[in-house]
Structures are given as C-alpha cells and as structure tokens.
Amino acid sequence: MTALLRVRDLDAHYGHFQALSGIDLEVGAGEAVAVIGANGAGKSTLLRAIAGQVPQPGGSRVEFDGVELRGLPAHRRARLGIALVPEGRKLFPSLSVQENLLVAAGAADRRARGGRRWGLDAVYELFPNVGRLRDRPGGALSGGEQQAVAIGRGLMAEPRLLLLDEVSLGLAPVVVEQLYAALGTIAATGVAMLVVEQDVGTALRLAGRVLCLRAGRTVLTGAAAEVTADAVTAAYFGT
Amino acid sequence: MTWVNAVVQGLLLGGVYALFACGLSLVFGVLRIVNLAHGDLTVLAAFLALVATSTLGLNPVLALVVVVPVMAALGFALQRLLLHRSLRAGELAPLLVTFGLSIVLQNALLQTFSADTRSLPAGDFGTAGLELGGGIAVGWLGLSTLVVAVAVLAGLQLVLARTPIGRAMRATSDDPETAALMGLDDRRVYAVATAIALATVALAGVFYGMRGTFTPTLGPQLLIFAFEAVIIGGLGSLWGTLLGGLVLGVAQTVGAQIQPTYGVLAGHLVFLVVLAARPSGLLRREEVR
Numbered sequence: 001m002t003a004l005l006r007v008r009d010l011d012a013h014y015g016h017f018q019a020l021s022g023i024d025l026e027v028g029a030g031e032a033v034a035v036i037g038a039n040g041a042g043k044s045t046l047l048r049a050i051a052g053q054v055p056q057p058g059g060s061r062v063e064f065d066g067v068e069l070r071g072l073p074a075h076r077r078a079r080l081g082i083a084l085v086p087e088g089r090k091l092f093p094s095l096s097v098q099e100n101l102l103v104a105a106g107a108a109d110r111r112a113r114g115g116r117r118w119g120l121d122a123v124y125e126l127f128p129n130v131g132r133l134r135d136r137p138g139g140a141l142s143g144g145e146q147q148a149v150a151i152g153r154g155l156m157a158e159p160r161l162l163l164l165d166e167v168s169l170g171l172a173p174v175v176v177e178q179l180y181a182a183l184g185t186i187a188a189t190g191v192a193m194l195v196v197e198q199d200v201g202t203a204l205r206l207a208g209r210v211l212c213l214r215a216g217r218t219v220l221t222g223a224a225a226e227v228t229a230d231a232v233t234a235a236y237f238g239t
Numbered sequence: 240m241t242w243v244n245a246v247v248q249g250l251l252l253g254g255v256y257a258l259f260a261c262g263l264s265l266v267f268g269v270l271r272i273v274n275l276a277h278g279d280l281t282v283l284a285a286f287l288a289l290v291a292t293s294t295l296g297l298n299p300v301l302a303l304v305v306v307v308p309v310m311a312a313l314g315f316a317l318q319r320l321l322l323h324r325s326l327r328a329g330e331l332a333p334l335l336v337t338f339g340l341s342i343v344l345q346n347a348l349l350q351t352f353s354a355d356t357r358s359l360p361a362g363d364f365g366t367a368g369l370e371l372g373g374g375i376a377v378g379w380l381g382l383s384t385l386v387v388a389v390a391v392l393a394g395l396q397l398v399l400a401r402t403p404i405g406r407a408m409r410a411t412s413d414d415p416e417t418a419a420l421m422g423l424d425d426r427r428v429y430a431v432a433t434a435i436a437l438a439t440v441a442l443a444g445v446f447y448g449m450r451g452t453f454t455p456t457l458g459p460q461l462l463i464f465a466f467e468a469v470i471i472g473g474l475g476s477l478w479g480t481l482l483g484g485l486v487l488g489v490a491q492t493v494g495a496q497i498q499p500t501y502g503v504l505a506g507h508l509v510f511l512v513v514l515a516a517r518p519s520g521l522l523r524r525e526e527v528r
C-alpha cells in the first residue's frame with residue numbers, strides 16, 4: 001500500500017519545550033490508525049503538526065500524497081484534503097450550524113469539481129439531529145451535537161485524511177457509540193483517519209493499527225490484533 | 240418648530256457620522272483592531288477627491304469613481320503589508336502601528352497640501368434642498384449622505400449575513416486558527432474586509448468634504464466622532480453603528496440649539512451617558528460565548 005501520509009522524524013516545539021521527538025508514522029489511503037497516550041503525551045500536537053498549526057522544523061518530514069508539506073500554512077493543507085476535527089470541537093459561535101458546515105465547503109471547491117461526496121444533504125443524512133439543528137447558533141448545542149457538527153464540518157472539506165482529536169471527550173457512552181458508528185460509515189467511504197483517544201478500546205473500534213505516545217515519543221506501535229492490553233498499559237504508564 | 244428642525248438636521252448630520260463609523264466598526268468587528276488612523280484615512284480620501292476634482296475637473300461625486308477603488312486597494316495593501324504582521328504580535332501592536340500611521344498620514348498631508356482649510360466644490364448640490372415648510376429645510380447633500388449611509392450599512396450587513404465572504408469574515412473573526420482549518424486564509428479575509436472598510440472611508444471622506452471644511456490634521460477629531468458612534472451603537476454591530484451615528488448627530492444639533500457652543504459637548508455627554516448606563520452599547524446583542 002502506498003502511504004497517503006508519511007511522517008518522518010517529526011519534532012515539535014512550544015518555545016523551548018519539545019512536545020514531540022522523532023515521530024515516524026504512515027497512514028495508507030483509506031486506512032485508520034489510532035494514536036493513544038495519556039494526557040500531555042503529545043497526541044494533539046501530532047495532529048496539529050500534520051494540519052499545519054505547529055511549525056515543522058527543518059529535519060522533520062511530513063509528506064501528503066507524495067508532497068512535502070513543510071512551509072504550507074494550515075489553510076493550504078486543508079485545501080489539499082487534510083481535515084482536523086480539533087480537540088474541544090471549536091465551532092464558530094456566531095455562525096449557525098448550517099453556516100458552520102458551509103464555511104468548510106470552500107476548502108474543497110477546487111478538488112470537488114468532479115462532484116462532491118459530502119454536501120449538506122450527506123452530512124444531514126449521516127447525522128439526522130444536526131439537520132434538525134441547522135438554524136441554531138453554533139454555541140448553543142450539547143457536547144455530542146457539537147461534536148457531530150465538528151465532524152460534519154470536517155467532511156464538508158472533502159477530506160482524504162481526517163484527523164480526529166478525542167471525539168469521545170466528555171461525552172456519554174451512548175453518544176460516543178453513535179458518533180463512532182458514523183465514523184465507521186465515513187471510514188467505509190475510503191477516508192483515511194488518524195484517531196486520537198485516551199482510551200485504547202474506543203480508538204481501536206476503527207483503527208487497524210495503533211501508535212502509543214508518551215512524553216512526545218513513540219513507545220509502542222503495532223497492528224491492533226497484536227498489541228496486548230498489558231503491552232498498552234506498560235507503554236502508557238512507562239512501567 | 241426650531242426643535243423639530245434641530246432633530247431633522249441632527250439626523251442628517253448623523254448620516255455623516257454613521258458613514259464615518261462604518262469602516263471603523265467593520266475593521267473592529269472582523270479584525271478586532273481599533274484603527275487609530277481611521278480619521279486620517281478619511282481625510283486622505285477627501286484630499287484624493289480634491290486632487291481628482293482639480294486635476295480631472297470631475298465633480299466630487301464623480302470623483303468617487305476614482306477615490307473608492309484607490310482607497311479599497313490601499314486598504315488591501317495596508318492589511319497585507321502592515322496590519323497583518325502587527326496582528327500576530329499581540330493586542331498592543333496594532334494600536335501602535337495604526338497610531339504611527341495616523342501621524343505619518345497627517346504629516347504627509349501637511350507636507351503635500353499645507354495646513355490650509357479646504358472643501359470639495361459641491362456646487363448647487365451642496366446648497367439646494369427641499370423646503371418642508373415651517374422653517375424646516377432638508378439639503379440634498381445631507382439627505383443623500385443619510386441615504387448613502389443607510390444603504391452602505393444595510394449592504395454590508397447583507398454581505399456579512401448572507402454571502403460566503405461574509406460568512407468567512409465572521410468565522411475568521413470568531414477564531415482565525417480554526418477558520419484556517421476550513422481552508423480560509425485569514426490574510427485574504429482580513430485584507431478584503433479592510434478593503435471594504437476603506438471603500439466606505441472614501442465615501443465618508445468625500446461626503447464630509449462636500450459638507451464642510453477639512454485640514455490635514457482633522458483626522459483625530461473625525462476618529463472621535465466615529466468612535467463615539469460605534470460605542471453608542473454597540474461594538475461590532477453595524478445596525479448599532481447606524482443608530483449610534485444618528486444619536487450622536489441629533490445630540491449635537493439639539494445641544495447646539497440650546498446654546499450654539501454646546502453642540503459637540505452635548506455629543507460627548509450622550510456618549511458618556513451611554514457608556515455609563517449601557518457599556519456594551521444600545522444594540523449590542525448578548526454575547527453567546
């Protein structure tokens with residue numbers, strides 16, 4: 001399988017603090033990979049670095065579809081087909097739900113000439129409750145509803161790679177259940193995914209492979225079927 | 240009847256203030272910058288119109304055909320070359336940059352045009368009007384300024400609420416980092432907003448120049464009127480800016496009716512009362528955040 005995303009020796013810094021060190025990672029077209037780790041391990045930083053929200057140092061490589069992304073700002077990466085559903089959902093509070101979705105559609109305008117896979121109708125079909133809330137302000141939704149809109153907004157950009165940062169955070173199990181069912185449907189359409197979660201079980205519902213981070217370093221990688229619960233616990237806590 | 244006349248004249252004057260305030264309000268609403276050079280840019284537009292009328296022989300209204308695009312282009316460049324860098328350097332930097340720009344503009348205008356008092360030749364348009372009876376006369380110029388102000392503010396409101404670029408401006412104003420994740424280039428969105436703002440500044444400068452007189456150092460005073468109109472109406476609300484302009488205009492003319500030297504003072508007082516009683520302005524909607 002040729003990799004859609006290829007990350008080599010990725011470092012990330014916040015001032016003098018090094019948040020990621022030497023991360024290697026590949027995601028094939030249509031593949032889903034889980035990224036797990038405790039709070040502060042660097043999971044969000046990894047997604048933000050791929051999306052272009054964290055500067056990429058000279059020695060690090062991030063290739064998307066064979067193209068090196070260094071120096072490309074976030075909005076250009078979004079237009080290439082990388083969509084980050086950020087931690088904390090980050091809906092635009094002064095836009096309605098429908099406007100939140102529409103605002104992302106422009107990212108795909110050039111690539112989607114041949115026809116869209118994800119438009120308003122497709123998103124409303126995937127998340128029926130989002131359709132009912134379309135005229136609500138983005139700030140006036142429950143956590144689960146916000147997350148559905150945030151995922152839908154990511155889809156409106158017609159991503160080839162969806163970066164999902166802790167979709168389940170702070171949500172009731174039934175809501176997480178529904179969201180992951182929808183993510184399964186999205187994965188089945190051939191969208192590749194990097195799924196960040198703190199809980200291995202949740203992430204592995206979609207992903208065939210897993211990458212575990214601790215203190216900004218890779219401490220475990222492997223196929224989902226091969227990593228044991230003990231190995232994960234050990235990697236997670238560094239025991 | 241003189242009081243009714245004062246109110247009518249105040250509404251017309253308010254049209255000018257609303258037009259002044261429009262660009263300040265838009266730049267604040269989208270970029271979250273208080274542009275301290277706003278007044279000086281308005282004066283610059285008036286001088287540009289003066290040059291256009293004297294060299295091309297255009298009348299000031301036709302000069303808008305030149306001045307509006309020039310000011311819009313200037314706004315685009317200003318944002319790309321100057322303001323954008325300062326935006327990334329914290330809250331204080333844009334204030335300092337626009338303050339510096341204000342001083343540079345005033346001095347450049349003084350150098351080029353001297354400190355003489357000027358006005359734009361409006362001809363009959365500036366003096367003729369409609370006699371409404373009872374001693375109330377409405378000047379064509381004042382009336383068209385008010386109409387233009389309402390049209391510009393309503394048009395902008397429509398653009399912000401209904402068009403893709405308006406949506407992009409609101410999203411970027413909410414959260415530029417997340418907007419970039421949606422493929423929006425904040426540099427471009429901000430530059431378009433600044434271009435639109437300076438196009439309205441061009442209108443304000445030309446209408447003001449036909450109505451009264453101007454000098455290179457008038458900018459800061461215009462900034463204060465624009466600022467008062469924006470604050471009275473409510474920061475970030477365009478309809479509020481229209482209302483704020485009208486309230487300020489009426490306050491000044493009614494104040495002047497009480498005692499001719501009280502006009503501007505009365506405007507400041509109304510501003511202070513609104514600031515004290517309703518600090519978020521008359522039309523500021525409740526924050527959703």
Ligand SMILES: Nc1ncnc2c1ncn2[C@@H]1O[C@H](COP(=O)(O)OP(=O)(O)O)[C@@H](O)[C@H]1O
Binds near residue numbers: 038040046
């Ligand atoms: N904006 C920031 N400035 C400084 N340090 C940060 C910033 N964001 C994250 N960090 C630090 O980087 C490390 C990794 O953070 P993050 O990627 O958010 O972890 P995770 O998503 O795994 O919880 C943490 O130690 C965190 O404190």
Ligand SMILES: [Mg+2]
Binds near residue numbers: 043045
């Ligand atoms: Mg995180």
